[in-house]
Amino acid sequence: MENASLTVIKRSGVTEPFSRDKVIAGVRKACQGRPVTEDALAQLGQRVEEAVRATGSAELSTHDVGLAILGPLQDLDLVAYLRFASVYKAFESLEDFETAIAELREAHPPRPPATGGEGSTGGGPVRGDATEGEPGEGRPAGGGGGSQRPGGRGGGDGASSAPASAAAG
Numbered sequence: 001m002e003n004a005s006l007t008v009i010k011r012s013g014v015t016e017p018f019s020r021d022k023v024i025a026g027v028r029k030a031c032q033g034r035p036v037t038e039d040a041l042a043q044l045g046q047r048v049e050e051a052v053r054a055t056g057s058a059e060l061s062t063h064d065v066g067l068a069i070l071g072p073l074q075d076l077d078l079v080a081y082l083r084f085a086s087v088y089k090a091f092e093s094l095e096d097f098e099t100a101i102a103e104l105r106e107a108h109p110p111r112p113p114a115t116g117g118e119g120s121t122g123g124g125p126v127r128g129d130a131t132e133g134e135p136g137e138g139r140p141a142g143g144g145g146g147s148q149r150p151g152g153r154g155g156g157d158g159a160s161s162a163p164a165s166a167a168a169g
Contacts, residue, residue: 020045030084047072
C-alpha cells in the first residue's frame with residue numbers, strides 16, 4: 001500500500017499529519033478498564049488508517065477520523081464505543097445516552113449467557129455485555145486489566161437487563 005501523506009485538519013484550522021498512534025491513544029482512553037488488548041487496539045488503528053486512506057483524500061477533518069473510528073470500535077467493545085461516541089458526538093443529556101444505547105441494543109441484541117468459557121476462543125470481538133468491573137470469563141483480559149476481584153465472582157456475563165422492547169424507534 002502506498003503511504004501517501006495524510007493531513008488532518010483540526011477544528012481550529014491547524015493541520016497536522018495523520019497519526020495512527022494518536023488514534024490508538026484516543027481509543028485506549030475509551031477502553032480503560034475494559035477487556036481490550038493492545039493487539040486489538042493496534043488492529044483497530046490499522047483499520048482506521050486503511051479506511052481514511054481508502055477515501056482517496058489527502059486531507060481529512062477530525063470529524064472524518066472520528067467517523068472512521070466509530071465502526072471498528074463498536075465491533076471491538078460496546079462500552080468503549082459508547083464512551084468514545086459520547087465525547088465525539090458531544091452528548092449533553094441522559095437522553096443522548098439513552099438514544100445511543102437503544103441504537104446499540106437494536107444493532108446488537110443480547111447474547112445468551114456464556115456457560116463456562118469453553119466456547120470462547122478469545123479471538124473475536126469483545127462486546128460490552130459483561131458487568132462493569134468484571135472483564136468477563138473466557139475473554140482476553142488485556143494488557144493492563146487490573147480490576148479483577150479476588151474469588152472470581154461471576155454470573156454477570158449476560159446481564160443485559162433491558163427488555164427487547166427498549167429500542168422503540
